[in-house]
Amino acid sequence: MGAKYLTIAFILASIALPATVRAEDIxxxxxSQSEINLSFAPLVKxxxxxxxxxxxxxxxxxRRSPFAGDPFFGNFFRDxxxxxxxxxxxxxxxxIVSSDGFVVSNYHVVGQADEIRVVLxxxxxxxxxxxxxxxxxxxxxxxxxxxxxxxxxxxNSDTVEVGELVLAIGNPFGVGQxxxxxxxxxxxxxxTAAGNARGYFIQTDAPINPGNSGGALIDxxxxxxxxxxxxxxxxxxxxxxxFAIPAALVEQFLAQARDGKTRFERPWAGVTGxxxxxxxxxxxxxxxxxxxxxxxxxxxxxxxxxxxAVGDVVxxxxxxxxxxxxxxxxxxxxxxxxxxxxxxFLRDGDLARxxxxxxxxxxxxxxxxxxxxxxxxxxxxxxxxxxxxVMAELGLPMNAEGVVVINPGPVAPRVGLRxxxxxxxxxxxxxxxxxxxxxxxxxAAPNVGIEVERGGQRxxxxxxx
Numbered sequence: 001m002g003a004k005y006l007t008i009a010f011i012l013a014s015i016a017l018p019a020t021v022r023a024e025d026i027x028x029x030x031x032s033q034s035e036i037n038l039s040f041a042p043l044v045k046x047x048x049x050x051x052x053x054x055x056x057x058x059x060x061x062x063r064r065s066p067f068a069g070d071p072f073f074g075n076f077f078r079d080x081x082x083x084x085x086x087x088x089x090x091x092x093x094x095x096i097v098s099s100d101g102f103v104v105s106n107y108h109v110v111g112q113a114d115e116i117r118v119v120l121x122x123x124x125x126x127x128x129x130x131x132x133x134x135x136x137x138x139x140x141x142x143x144x145x146x147x148x149x150x151x152x153x154x155x156n157s158d159t160v161e162v163g164e165l166v167l168a169i170g171n172p173f174g175v176g177q178x179x180x181x182x183x184x185x186x187x188x189x190x191x192t193a194a195g196n197a198r199g200y201f202i203q204t205d206a207p208i209n210p211g212n213s214g215g216a217l218i219d220x221x222x223x224x225x226x227x228x229x230x231x232x233x234x235x236x237x238x239x240x241x242x243f244a245i246p247a248a249l250v251e252q253f254l255a256q257a258r259d260g261k262t263r264f265e266r267p268w269a270g271v272t273g274x275x276x277x278x279x280x281x282x283x284x285x286x287x288x289x290x291x292x293x294x295x296x297x298x299x300x301x302x303x304x305x306x307x308x309a310v311g312d313v314v315x316x317x318x319x320x321x322x323x324x325x326x327x328x329x330x331x332x333x334x335x336x337x338x339x340x341x342x343x344x345f346l347r348d349g350d351l352a353r354x355x356x357x358x359x360x361x362x363x364x365x366x367x368x369x370x371x372x373x374x375x376x377x378x379x380x381x382x383x384x385x386x387x388x389x390v391m392a393e394l395g396l397p398m399n400a401e402g403v404v405v406i407n408p409g410p411v412a413p414r415v416g417l418r419x420x421x422x423x424x425x426x427x428x429x430x431x432x433x434x435x436x437x438x439x440x441x442x443x444a445a446p447n448v449g450i451e452v453e454r455g456g457q458r459x460x461x462x463x464x465x
Contacts (some may be wrong), residue, residue, distance in 0.1 A: 002244055005044040006437070008150075011021070014341070017172045022089045023305065025236070026126065028255075032046055032452070034219070035273060036201055036308075037102075037248060038279040039192045040080040040167060040179070040181060040348040042057030043167065043218075043220060043222055044167070044179050045217050046147065046170075046222050047152060047169065047222045048094045048121065048148075048169060048179070048304060049120065049121055049150035049151045049168070049176060049440055050095060050097075050122055050151045050152045050216070051092075051093060051094070051095055051121070051152075051169040051170065051215055051216045052093065052094045052096060052103065052118050052119060052120050052176065053091070053092075053093060053119040053153065053171045053177070053259070053332075054091070054092045054094045054103075054105055054109055054110060054116065054117070054118055054119075054128075054214060055089070055090075055116070055117040055119065055178075056089070056090045056091075056092070056094060056109060056110050056113035056115070056116050057087060057113060057114060057115040057116075057117075057385070058087070058089075058090070058112050058114050058115075059085050059086070059087055059464070060182040066076065069386065070357060071181065073339055077178070078262075078372075083329060089112070090176050091170075091171065091211050092105060092110070092170075092171070092211060092212075092213045092214040092215075093105065093109075093170035093171050093191055093211065093212055093213060093214040093215030093228070094109075094118060094142065094214045094215070094247060094381065095152055095215065095216045095218075095224060095227065096149050096150060096151040096152065096156045096252060097151055097154065097250065098149075098151050099147065099148055099149050099150075099256070100146075100147055100149070100342070101126075101143055101144040101145060101146045101149050102131075102141060102143060102254060102257065102344075102432070103118060103128060103141070103142040103143070103144060104140070104142075104212045104214070104227060104250050104253065104254070105139075105140055105142060105212040105213075105214030105227070106138050106139065106227065106229055107133045107134060107135050107137070107138045107139055107140045108128060108129075108135075108213065108340040109137055109140070109213050110130055110133070110140050110142060110240075111130070111133045111140055111216045114144065115127075116129065116130070117129040117291075118142070118144050118291075120150075120381070121177050122172050124262070124402075126143075126144035126145065126146060127144070127222050128142040128143065128144045129142065129143055129295060130142055131143050131257040131262070132257045132261055132262055132263065132264055133264070134253070134263070134264035134266075136252075136266060137249060137266075138229055138245065138260045139183060139227065139249065139250065139253050139264070139303065140243060140253075141253050141254060141257040141375040143152070143257075152216060152218065152222065152223065152224040152253055152266070153222075153223050153224065154223065154247040154250060155219060155221075155223035155224060155225045155247055156247075156248065157202065157225055157246035157247045158248065159183070159224065159319065160184055160219075160225050160246075160355075161184065161274040162183075162184050162185065162186060162187060163183055163184060164184045164219060164220075164241050165181070165182075165183055165219070165220050166181070166182055166184055166185060166204055166206055166218065166219060166220075166225065167180070167181050167202060167206065167216075167217070167218050167220075168180045168181075168204065168207065168208055168212060168215060168216070168227060168228055168242070169178055169215055169216045169218065170208070170211060170212035170213070170214070170215025170216070170399070171211045171212070171215070172208075172209035172210065172212050172223065173209060173210060173211050174211055178212075178385055180206045180207040180208070181206055182204050182205040182206030182207070182298055183204065183205060183206075183325075184202060184203070184204055184451055185203040185204055185205050185240075185241075186201070186202075186203035187202060187242060187325050188200060188242075188258060188323070188324070189201045189202070189203045190199075191291050195247050195389075199247075200246065200326050200327055200329075200330035201226075201229065201243035201244060201245060201246070202217065202225065202226045202243070202244045202245075202246055202319045203241065203243055204217060204226075204242050204243075204244060204455075205240040205241070205242070206242060207240070207242070207383075208228050208238050208242035208338065209231075209233050209238050211216050211404065212242075212375070213228060213230070213350065214227060214228070214229075215228045216228070217244040220414060223247075223248070224246025224250070225244070225247050226244060226245055226246050226247055227244055227245045227247075227250060228243075228244050229243055229245050230242070230243045231243070246330075246334075248334040249330070249333060249334055250262075252333060252334055252336055255304035255336070264301055265337055265360050266329070266337075266360075266406060267301070267302075267329075267332045267333060267337055267359065267360070268301075268359060268360060268361035268362075268388060268389075268392055269294075269302070269303060269329060269337075270297060270300060270301025270302060270303065270361070271294050271296065271297045271298070271301055271303055271304075271330060271398070272295050272296035272348055272397070272398055273293055273294045273295055273314070273325045273328070274293055274295060274325065275291075275292060275323055275324050275325070276289050276290060276291050276292065276293050276323075277289050278379055280293065284311075284313060284346075285348070286313065286346065286349065287447050289309075289314075289404075290314040290315055290321070290323060291293035291314055291315035291322065291323060291345075292313065292322055292323065292324065292325055292327075292328050293311065293313045293314075294308065294309070294311065294312050294313075294314065295310060296310065296397070296398040296399070297309065297310060297398065298391075298398045299390060300364070302356050302357045302358070302359055302387060303354075303356055304344070305355055305357070306354040306356045306357070308343075308345060308353060308354060308356075309347075311347070312343045312345045312346065312347050313347075314343055314344070315329055315345060315346060315351075315378075316343065316344035317332060317341060317343055318331055318335055318341050318342060319342065329460070332356075332358060336358065336361055337358055337359065338358065340357055340358065340360045341358055342354075342355060342356075342358050343354050343355075357414045360387040360389070360448055361387075361389040361391070361392040362387065362388045362389065363385055363387055363389045364387055364388070365403070366385065366387070366404050367384040367387055367389065367390055367436070368385045368420065368433070368434045368435075369384045369406070370380060370382070370384075370435065371407075371409075372409070372435070372437070372438055372441075373438075376438050376441065376442070377438075377441040377442060377444075377445055377448065377465040378409065378412045378417070378441060379409065379410075379411055379416070379463075380409025380410050380411060380412075380413050381405060381407065381408055381411065381412045381417070382405070382406050382407035382409065383403050383404065383405055383406065383437055384403070384404055384406045384421065384434065385402075385403060385433065385434055386400050386401050386402055386403065386404050386422065390404060390406070391453065393406075393419070394419070394420045396407070396420065396422065397456060400422055401422075402420070402423060402431055402432055403423045403431050403432070403433065403434050403436075403437060404421065404422045404423070405417055405418065405419055405420065405421045405422075405423065405452075406420075407419065408418060412462075415450075415461055415463040416447075416459075416461045416463075417450070417452070418452070418454065421453070421454050421459075422452060422453040423437065423450065423451075423452055424438035424451045424452060424453055424458065425449075425450070425451040426441060426448070426449070426450050426451075427440060427443060427444035427448065427449055428449075441465070445465040446464050446465050447464060447465075448462065448463055448464070448465050449462045449463070450462075450463070
Protein backbone atom coordinates (compact mmCIF):
# COMPACT_ATOMS: atom_id res chain seq x y z
CA MET A 1 0.00 0.00 0.00
CA GLY A 2 2.84 2.36 0.84
CA ALA A 3 4.38 1.86 -2.57
CA LYS A 4 1.05 2.66 -4.31
CA TYR A 5 0.59 5.94 -2.41
CA LEU A 6 4.19 6.86 -3.14
CA THR A 7 3.66 6.27 -6.86
CA ILE A 8 0.53 8.42 -6.88
CA ALA A 9 2.31 11.19 -4.99
CA PHE A 10 5.21 11.08 -7.43
CA ILE A 11 2.84 11.35 -10.43
CA LEU A 12 1.01 14.32 -8.88
CA ALA A 13 4.29 16.06 -8.15
CA SER A 14 5.45 15.48 -11.71
CA ILE A 15 2.28 17.03 -13.09
CA ALA A 16 2.49 20.09 -10.84
CA LEU A 17 6.20 20.71 -11.19
CA PRO A 18 6.34 22.15 -14.76
CA ALA A 19 3.77 24.84 -13.89
CA THR A 20 6.11 26.26 -11.31
CA VAL A 21 9.46 25.96 -13.06
CA ARG A 22 8.86 26.29 -16.81
CA ALA A 23 9.15 30.04 -17.54
CA GLU A 24 8.42 29.48 -21.23
CA ASP A 25 4.83 28.59 -20.30
CA ILE A 26 4.19 32.09 -18.93
CA UNK A 27 2.47 34.31 -21.59
CA UNK A 28 4.45 37.39 -22.56
CA UNK A 29 4.48 40.05 -25.27
CA UNK A 30 6.12 38.70 -28.47
CA UNK A 31 9.43 40.38 -29.26
CA SER A 32 10.41 38.88 -32.61
CA GLN A 33 8.91 38.05 -36.01
CA SER A 34 8.92 34.31 -35.28
CA GLU A 35 7.11 34.82 -31.97
CA ILE A 36 4.54 37.19 -33.42
CA ASN A 37 3.61 34.58 -36.01
CA LEU A 38 2.57 32.37 -33.13
CA SER A 39 0.01 34.65 -31.43
CA PHE A 40 -1.01 38.27 -30.87
CA ALA A 41 -2.88 37.31 -27.69
CA PRO A 42 -0.34 38.49 -25.08
CA LEU A 43 0.02 41.82 -26.91
CA VAL A 44 -3.75 42.30 -27.09
CA LYS A 45 -4.20 41.47 -23.39
CA UNK A 46 -1.70 44.19 -22.53
CA UNK A 47 -2.98 46.89 -24.91
CA UNK A 48 -6.75 46.33 -25.11
CA UNK A 49 -7.66 47.73 -21.65
CA UNK A 50 -6.45 51.18 -22.76
CA UNK A 51 -8.78 51.28 -25.80
CA UNK A 52 -12.29 52.47 -24.94
CA UNK A 53 -15.71 52.72 -26.52
CA UNK A 54 -17.12 56.24 -26.80
CA UNK A 55 -20.83 57.03 -26.89
CA UNK A 56 -21.56 60.65 -27.81
CA UNK A 57 -24.96 62.33 -27.62
CA UNK A 58 -25.88 65.62 -29.25
CA UNK A 59 -29.15 67.56 -29.18
CA UNK A 60 -29.88 69.43 -32.40
CA UNK A 61 -32.77 71.64 -33.43
CA UNK A 62 -34.44 70.25 -36.54
CA ARG A 63 -36.95 72.19 -38.61
CA ARG A 64 -40.07 70.49 -39.88
CA SER A 65 -41.86 72.27 -42.73
CA PRO A 66 -45.53 71.52 -43.45
CA PHE A 67 -44.50 71.24 -47.11
CA ALA A 68 -41.65 68.78 -46.52
CA GLY A 69 -41.64 66.19 -49.27
CA ASP A 70 -43.68 68.33 -51.65
CA PRO A 71 -41.75 68.49 -54.95
CA PHE A 72 -42.85 72.10 -55.63
CA PHE A 73 -43.56 73.95 -52.37
CA GLY A 74 -40.84 72.08 -50.44
CA ASN A 75 -38.05 74.13 -52.06
CA PHE A 76 -39.76 77.45 -51.36
CA PHE A 77 -40.68 76.77 -47.73
CA ARG A 78 -37.73 74.66 -46.56
CA ASP A 79 -36.59 77.44 -44.17
CA UNK A 80 -40.02 77.75 -42.54
CA UNK A 81 -41.82 75.57 -40.06
CA UNK A 82 -41.50 74.57 -36.43
CA UNK A 83 -38.25 73.52 -34.81
CA UNK A 84 -37.99 70.71 -32.32
CA UNK A 85 -35.07 69.10 -30.49
CA UNK A 86 -33.73 65.86 -31.87
CA UNK A 87 -31.11 63.57 -30.36
CA UNK A 88 -28.16 62.45 -32.46
CA UNK A 89 -26.13 59.53 -31.16
CA UNK A 90 -22.69 58.61 -32.44
CA UNK A 91 -20.39 55.72 -31.69
CA UNK A 92 -16.62 55.63 -31.84
CA UNK A 93 -13.47 54.62 -30.06
CA UNK A 94 -10.78 56.29 -27.99
CA UNK A 95 -7.40 55.60 -26.42
CA ILE A 96 -6.31 56.33 -22.86
CA VAL A 97 -2.88 57.96 -23.13
CA SER A 98 -2.10 58.67 -19.46
CA SER A 99 -2.76 57.04 -16.11
CA ASP A 100 -4.66 60.12 -14.90
CA GLY A 101 -7.46 59.79 -17.44
CA PHE A 102 -6.54 61.71 -20.59
CA VAL A 103 -8.22 60.12 -23.63
CA VAL A 104 -7.64 60.85 -27.31
CA SER A 105 -10.26 60.37 -30.02
CA ASN A 106 -11.36 61.90 -33.30
CA TYR A 107 -13.02 65.31 -33.36
CA HIS A 108 -15.74 63.99 -35.66
CA VAL A 109 -16.72 61.52 -32.93
CA VAL A 110 -16.95 63.90 -29.96
CA GLY A 111 -16.41 67.47 -31.16
CA GLN A 112 -20.05 68.63 -31.13
CA ALA A 113 -21.37 66.31 -28.42
CA ASP A 114 -23.40 67.48 -25.43
CA GLU A 115 -22.83 64.28 -23.47
CA ILE A 116 -19.95 61.81 -23.75
CA ARG A 117 -19.74 58.41 -22.11
CA VAL A 118 -16.51 56.38 -22.07
CA VAL A 119 -16.78 52.62 -21.53
CA LEU A 120 -13.72 50.48 -20.77
CA UNK A 121 -13.39 46.87 -21.82
CA UNK A 122 -13.94 45.82 -18.19
CA UNK A 123 -17.37 47.57 -18.46
CA UNK A 124 -16.53 50.49 -16.20
CA UNK A 125 -18.20 53.70 -17.40
CA UNK A 126 -17.15 57.34 -17.01
CA UNK A 127 -18.57 60.68 -18.03
CA UNK A 128 -16.04 62.60 -20.14
CA UNK A 129 -15.55 66.20 -21.21
CA UNK A 130 -13.67 67.62 -24.18
CA UNK A 131 -10.62 69.62 -23.13
CA UNK A 132 -9.32 70.52 -26.57
CA UNK A 133 -10.47 69.70 -30.08
CA UNK A 134 -9.61 70.65 -33.63
CA UNK A 135 -11.80 69.93 -36.64
CA UNK A 136 -9.00 70.43 -39.16
CA UNK A 137 -6.71 67.87 -37.50
CA UNK A 138 -9.72 65.70 -36.50
CA UNK A 139 -8.31 65.15 -33.02
CA UNK A 140 -9.75 65.75 -29.56
CA UNK A 141 -8.47 65.22 -26.03
CA UNK A 142 -11.04 64.13 -23.42
CA UNK A 143 -10.72 63.87 -19.65
CA UNK A 144 -12.30 61.35 -17.33
CA UNK A 145 -12.07 61.71 -13.55
CA UNK A 146 -10.08 58.60 -12.70
CA UNK A 147 -6.60 57.58 -11.63
CA UNK A 148 -4.40 54.52 -12.16
CA UNK A 149 -5.93 53.94 -15.58
CA UNK A 150 -4.42 51.56 -18.14
CA UNK A 151 -2.83 53.55 -20.95
CA UNK A 152 -0.78 53.19 -24.12
CA UNK A 153 2.64 54.84 -24.36
CA UNK A 154 3.23 57.00 -27.43
CA UNK A 155 5.87 56.00 -29.96
CA ASN A 156 7.90 58.49 -31.97
CA SER A 157 6.05 58.12 -35.27
CA ASP A 158 9.13 59.28 -37.21
CA THR A 159 10.64 55.87 -36.46
CA VAL A 160 7.71 53.97 -38.01
CA GLU A 161 8.64 52.13 -41.20
CA VAL A 162 6.62 50.70 -44.08
CA GLY A 163 6.15 46.98 -43.60
CA GLU A 164 5.93 46.97 -39.80
CA LEU A 165 3.32 44.74 -38.22
CA VAL A 166 0.48 46.66 -36.56
CA LEU A 167 -2.81 46.01 -34.80
CA ALA A 168 -5.95 48.15 -35.05
CA ILE A 169 -8.17 48.07 -31.95
CA GLY A 170 -11.61 49.66 -31.81
CA ASN A 171 -15.37 49.13 -31.79
CA PRO A 172 -16.46 48.67 -35.43
CA PHE A 173 -20.22 48.87 -36.04
CA GLY A 174 -20.75 48.78 -32.26
CA VAL A 175 -20.20 45.01 -32.08
CA GLY A 176 -17.70 45.39 -29.22
CA GLN A 177 -13.96 45.73 -28.94
CA UNK A 178 -12.37 44.16 -32.00
CA UNK A 179 -8.76 43.60 -33.03
CA UNK A 180 -7.48 43.39 -36.60
CA UNK A 181 -3.94 43.00 -37.88
CA UNK A 182 -1.96 44.28 -40.83
CA UNK A 183 1.13 46.23 -41.75
CA UNK A 184 2.10 49.84 -42.25
CA UNK A 185 1.35 50.26 -45.95
CA UNK A 186 2.58 53.82 -46.44
CA UNK A 187 3.65 57.02 -44.74
CA UNK A 188 2.96 60.71 -45.33
CA UNK A 189 -0.39 59.99 -47.00
CA UNK A 190 -2.94 62.73 -47.67
CA UNK A 191 -5.92 60.54 -46.81
CA THR A 192 -7.60 60.93 -50.22
CA ALA A 193 -7.24 59.25 -53.58
CA ALA A 194 -6.56 62.64 -55.18
CA GLY A 195 -3.80 63.36 -52.67
CA ASN A 196 -4.95 66.93 -52.11
CA ALA A 197 -6.16 66.82 -48.49
CA ARG A 198 -4.56 68.88 -45.73
CA GLY A 199 -3.95 65.80 -43.61
CA TYR A 200 -0.85 63.72 -42.97
CA PHE A 201 -1.49 60.06 -42.22
CA ILE A 202 -0.02 56.63 -41.68
CA GLN A 203 -1.61 54.16 -44.11
CA THR A 204 -2.41 50.60 -43.04
CA ASP A 205 -4.13 47.56 -44.50
CA ALA A 206 -5.40 46.46 -41.07
CA PRO A 207 -9.20 46.35 -41.50
CA ILE A 208 -10.82 49.55 -40.19
CA ASN A 209 -14.58 50.05 -40.27
CA PRO A 210 -17.16 52.59 -39.01
CA GLY A 211 -16.86 52.72 -35.23
CA ASN A 212 -13.09 52.27 -35.35
CA SER A 213 -12.67 56.04 -35.55
CA GLY A 214 -10.57 57.23 -32.62
CA GLY A 215 -9.21 53.75 -31.93
CA ALA A 216 -5.61 52.65 -31.63
CA LEU A 217 -3.05 51.61 -34.20
CA ILE A 218 -0.26 49.95 -32.22
CA ASP A 219 3.08 48.30 -32.95
CA UNK A 220 4.17 44.86 -31.71
CA UNK A 221 5.59 46.44 -28.56
CA UNK A 222 2.14 47.77 -27.61
CA UNK A 223 2.99 51.42 -28.31
CA UNK A 224 0.55 53.82 -29.92
CA UNK A 225 1.73 54.88 -33.36
CA UNK A 226 -1.52 56.42 -34.61
CA UNK A 227 -5.23 57.13 -34.13
CA UNK A 228 -7.41 55.34 -36.68
CA UNK A 229 -9.40 57.99 -38.49
CA UNK A 230 -10.68 57.19 -41.97
CA UNK A 231 -10.75 54.74 -44.86
CA UNK A 232 -10.90 54.90 -48.64
CA UNK A 233 -13.92 52.89 -49.73
CA UNK A 234 -16.74 52.76 -52.24
CA UNK A 235 -18.76 50.17 -50.34
CA UNK A 236 -18.68 51.76 -46.88
CA UNK A 237 -16.60 48.92 -45.44
CA UNK A 238 -12.89 48.28 -45.25
CA UNK A 239 -11.00 47.39 -48.40
CA UNK A 240 -7.51 47.54 -46.95
CA UNK A 241 -6.80 51.27 -47.22
CA UNK A 242 -7.06 52.90 -43.82
CA PHE A 243 -5.48 56.01 -42.35
CA ALA A 244 -4.24 56.91 -38.88
CA ILE A 245 -3.12 60.26 -37.45
CA PRO A 246 0.50 59.92 -36.26
CA ALA A 247 1.20 59.82 -32.52
CA ALA A 248 3.56 62.80 -32.86
CA LEU A 249 0.55 65.07 -33.37
CA VAL A 250 -1.33 63.40 -30.50
CA GLU A 251 1.62 64.30 -28.27
CA GLN A 252 1.25 68.00 -29.13
CA PHE A 253 -2.50 67.91 -28.44
CA LEU A 254 -1.90 66.23 -25.09
CA ALA A 255 0.72 68.81 -24.11
CA GLN A 256 -1.59 71.73 -24.93
CA ALA A 257 -4.50 70.10 -23.08
CA ARG A 258 -2.33 69.76 -19.98
CA ASP A 259 -1.41 73.44 -20.32
CA GLY A 260 -5.09 74.39 -20.17
CA LYS A 261 -5.55 75.30 -23.84
CA THR A 262 -9.09 74.88 -25.17
CA ARG A 263 -8.19 75.31 -28.84
CA PHE A 264 -5.28 73.65 -30.59
CA GLU A 265 -2.67 76.24 -31.49
CA ARG A 266 -0.59 75.24 -34.49
CA PRO A 267 2.39 77.13 -35.87
CA TRP A 268 1.54 79.54 -38.67
CA ALA A 269 3.52 79.33 -41.90
CA GLY A 270 1.86 82.28 -43.64
CA VAL A 271 2.55 80.81 -47.06
CA THR A 272 0.89 78.92 -49.86
CA GLY A 273 2.79 76.34 -51.83
CA UNK A 274 2.51 73.35 -54.11
CA UNK A 275 4.27 70.05 -54.54
CA UNK A 276 7.02 69.98 -57.13
CA UNK A 277 6.23 67.50 -59.92
CA UNK A 278 8.39 66.52 -62.89
CA UNK A 279 7.22 69.40 -65.10
CA UNK A 280 7.70 71.97 -62.36
CA UNK A 281 11.12 70.64 -61.41
CA UNK A 282 12.35 71.21 -64.98
CA UNK A 283 11.11 74.80 -64.89
CA UNK A 284 12.80 75.38 -61.53
CA UNK A 285 16.06 73.83 -62.69
CA UNK A 286 15.97 71.03 -60.11
CA UNK A 287 17.71 67.69 -60.57
CA UNK A 288 14.59 65.76 -59.51
CA UNK A 289 11.04 66.44 -58.32
CA UNK A 290 11.18 67.21 -54.60
CA UNK A 291 9.96 69.67 -52.03
CA UNK A 292 7.31 72.38 -51.84
CA UNK A 293 7.65 75.53 -53.95
CA UNK A 294 6.42 78.70 -52.22
CA UNK A 295 3.87 80.51 -54.40
CA UNK A 296 2.81 83.27 -51.96
CA UNK A 297 4.00 84.63 -48.61
CA UNK A 298 2.18 86.90 -46.20
CA UNK A 299 4.25 89.93 -45.25
CA UNK A 300 4.25 88.75 -41.60
CA UNK A 301 5.10 85.12 -42.44
CA UNK A 302 7.88 83.69 -40.24
CA UNK A 303 9.37 82.15 -43.39
CA UNK A 304 9.53 85.60 -44.97
CA UNK A 305 11.06 86.98 -41.77
CA UNK A 306 13.73 84.26 -42.02
CA UNK A 307 14.65 85.41 -45.53
CA UNK A 308 12.66 83.02 -47.71
CA ALA A 309 10.81 84.23 -50.80
CA VAL A 310 8.37 83.21 -53.53
CA GLY A 311 10.00 80.59 -55.76
CA ASP A 312 12.07 78.99 -53.00
CA VAL A 313 11.62 75.22 -52.70
CA VAL A 314 11.40 73.87 -49.14
CA UNK A 315 12.92 70.37 -49.06
CA UNK A 316 13.41 69.72 -45.32
CA UNK A 317 11.81 70.72 -42.03
CA UNK A 318 13.55 69.70 -38.80
CA UNK A 319 15.74 67.30 -40.75
CA UNK A 320 12.79 65.48 -42.34
CA UNK A 321 12.10 65.60 -46.09
CA UNK A 322 8.85 67.28 -47.15
CA UNK A 323 7.12 66.92 -50.50
CA UNK A 324 3.62 68.32 -49.92
CA UNK A 325 2.27 71.45 -48.21
CA UNK A 326 0.45 69.22 -45.69
CA UNK A 327 3.69 67.43 -44.86
CA UNK A 328 5.50 70.74 -44.35
CA UNK A 329 2.78 72.03 -41.99
CA UNK A 330 2.71 68.72 -40.12
CA UNK A 331 6.46 68.86 -39.52
CA UNK A 332 6.08 72.38 -38.15
CA UNK A 333 3.09 71.42 -35.96
CA UNK A 334 4.82 68.51 -34.20
CA UNK A 335 7.72 70.75 -33.13
CA UNK A 336 5.46 72.94 -30.99
CA UNK A 337 4.92 76.67 -30.63
CA UNK A 338 7.73 78.84 -29.35
CA UNK A 339 10.46 76.75 -30.93
CA UNK A 340 12.79 77.48 -33.83
CA UNK A 341 12.94 74.95 -36.62
CA UNK A 342 15.66 74.43 -39.21
CA UNK A 343 14.42 74.53 -42.80
CA UNK A 344 16.42 73.57 -45.88
CA PHE A 345 15.38 75.13 -49.18
CA LEU A 346 16.59 75.42 -52.75
CA ARG A 347 17.02 78.80 -54.41
CA ASP A 348 18.22 78.86 -58.02
CA GLY A 349 19.37 75.27 -57.54
CA ASP A 350 21.55 76.06 -54.50
CA LEU A 351 20.83 74.61 -51.06
CA ALA A 352 20.31 77.11 -48.24
CA ARG A 353 19.13 76.90 -44.64
CA UNK A 354 17.09 79.15 -42.37
CA UNK A 355 15.97 79.16 -38.74
CA UNK A 356 12.21 79.74 -38.70
CA UNK A 357 10.34 80.82 -35.56
CA UNK A 358 7.23 78.75 -34.85
CA UNK A 359 4.58 81.31 -33.90
CA UNK A 360 0.80 81.37 -33.68
CA UNK A 361 -0.94 83.38 -36.41
CA UNK A 362 -0.98 87.05 -35.29
CA UNK A 363 -4.21 88.83 -34.33
CA UNK A 364 -3.04 91.99 -36.09
CA UNK A 365 -5.14 93.94 -36.87
CA UNK A 366 -7.67 92.94 -34.17
CA UNK A 367 -10.48 90.82 -35.61
CA UNK A 368 -13.15 93.17 -34.16
CA UNK A 369 -15.94 90.58 -34.45
CA UNK A 370 -19.47 92.00 -34.81
CA UNK A 371 -22.89 90.37 -35.00
CA UNK A 372 -25.71 92.14 -36.84
CA UNK A 373 -28.67 92.78 -34.52
CA UNK A 374 -32.16 91.40 -35.00
CA UNK A 375 -33.28 94.73 -36.50
CA UNK A 376 -30.55 94.71 -39.14
CA UNK A 377 -30.62 93.40 -42.69
CA UNK A 378 -29.05 89.90 -42.53
CA UNK A 379 -29.74 89.71 -38.78
CA UNK A 380 -27.50 87.34 -36.87
CA UNK A 381 -24.66 87.38 -39.40
CA UNK A 382 -21.23 87.52 -37.72
CA UNK A 383 -18.33 89.26 -39.44
CA UNK A 384 -14.68 89.85 -38.55
CA UNK A 385 -11.71 91.85 -39.73
CA UNK A 386 -9.33 89.73 -41.80
CA UNK A 387 -6.01 89.07 -40.08
CA UNK A 388 -3.54 86.14 -40.14
CA UNK A 389 -5.42 84.27 -37.38
CA VAL A 390 -8.74 84.59 -39.23
CA MET A 391 -7.05 83.63 -42.51
CA ALA A 392 -5.68 80.47 -40.90
CA GLU A 393 -9.06 79.52 -39.40
CA LEU A 394 -10.98 79.98 -42.65
CA GLY A 395 -8.31 78.97 -45.16
CA LEU A 396 -8.30 82.36 -46.87
CA PRO A 397 -5.68 83.24 -49.49
CA MET A 398 -2.57 85.16 -48.43
CA ASN A 399 -3.77 88.35 -50.16
CA ALA A 400 -7.17 88.45 -48.42
CA GLU A 401 -8.07 91.70 -46.68
CA GLY A 402 -11.13 93.56 -45.45
CA VAL A 403 -14.11 91.92 -43.74
CA VAL A 404 -15.10 88.25 -43.82
CA VAL A 405 -18.25 86.32 -42.87
CA ILE A 406 -17.39 83.92 -40.04
CA ASN A 407 -20.97 82.88 -39.23
CA PRO A 408 -23.75 83.51 -41.78
CA GLY A 409 -26.49 83.24 -39.16
CA PRO A 410 -30.07 82.24 -39.99
CA VAL A 411 -30.80 84.75 -42.79
CA ALA A 412 -27.64 85.20 -44.87
CA PRO A 413 -27.59 81.66 -46.35
CA ARG A 414 -30.96 82.38 -48.01
CA VAL A 415 -29.33 85.07 -50.15
CA GLY A 416 -26.26 82.97 -50.93
CA LEU A 417 -23.74 84.19 -48.34
CA ARG A 418 -21.39 81.59 -46.85
CA UNK A 419 -18.81 81.28 -44.11
CA UNK A 420 -15.49 82.51 -45.50
CA UNK A 421 -16.98 85.01 -47.97
CA UNK A 422 -14.91 88.21 -48.00
CA UNK A 423 -17.20 91.25 -48.33
CA UNK A 424 -15.70 93.49 -51.01
CA UNK A 425 -18.54 95.93 -51.65
CA UNK A 426 -22.10 96.60 -50.50
CA UNK A 427 -24.09 98.69 -52.96
CA UNK A 428 -20.76 99.82 -54.53
CA UNK A 429 -19.32 100.93 -51.19
CA UNK A 430 -15.95 99.31 -50.51
CA UNK A 431 -16.05 97.55 -47.12
CA UNK A 432 -12.86 97.93 -45.10
CA UNK A 433 -13.98 97.46 -41.48
CA UNK A 434 -16.66 95.55 -39.59
CA UNK A 435 -18.44 98.69 -38.37
CA UNK A 436 -19.23 99.63 -41.99
CA UNK A 437 -21.30 96.51 -42.73
CA UNK A 438 -24.54 97.33 -40.88
CA UNK A 439 -24.87 100.96 -42.07
CA UNK A 440 -24.04 99.96 -45.66
CA UNK A 441 -26.77 97.31 -45.66
CA UNK A 442 -29.33 99.77 -44.25
CA UNK A 443 -28.51 102.35 -46.93
CA ALA A 444 -28.75 99.74 -49.68
CA ALA A 445 -32.17 98.37 -48.63
CA PRO A 446 -34.54 97.33 -50.02
CA ASN A 447 -32.57 96.36 -53.18
CA VAL A 448 -29.24 95.09 -51.87
CA GLY A 449 -26.23 94.20 -53.98
CA ILE A 450 -23.16 92.56 -52.38
CA GLU A 451 -19.87 91.71 -54.05
CA VAL A 452 -17.92 88.95 -52.29
CA GLU A 453 -14.66 87.16 -52.91
CA ARG A 454 -15.03 83.40 -52.72
CA GLY A 455 -12.38 80.85 -53.65
CA GLY A 456 -10.38 83.43 -55.57
CA GLN A 457 -13.39 84.59 -57.62
CA ARG A 458 -15.68 87.61 -57.37
CA UNK A 459 -19.38 86.79 -56.88
CA UNK A 460 -22.30 89.27 -57.10
CA UNK A 461 -25.33 88.62 -54.87
CA UNK A 462 -28.58 90.59 -55.19
CA UNK A 463 -31.69 90.34 -53.02
CA UNK A 464 -34.60 92.32 -51.56
CA UNK A 465 -34.38 93.11 -47.85
